[in-house]
Amino acid sequence: MVQRMVRDFAAKEVLPTIQHQDRLGGMAPSVLPRMAELGILGITIPVKYGGQGMDYISLGLVCEELEAVDTSLRVVISV
Secondary structure (H helix, E strand, O other), X not given: OHHHHHHHHHHHHHHHXXXXXXXXXXXXXXHHXXXXXXXXXXXXXXXXHOOOOOOHHHHHHHHHHHHOOOHHHHHHHHO
16 A cells, blocks of 8 residues: 555656756755655654554565665665
8 A cells, every 4th residue: 555655646746846956966845745744754663653563565665666766865864
């Protein structure tokens, strides 16, 4: 479920602007807030601390979907 959601997000909201953002030398300002809204940031953080409480397999699947479109987003969520 989370894998499909991240795949859709990456395809619909990141991929269409990736070349333009790369030329500008950054990412669209809306990407990180949208990732937070979707619960992608802090995916392995326990729910009681505001995270999603998912396991590292889920994190790996999310990383894989983000990296397929923009590896910098994968780096952002794995640090």
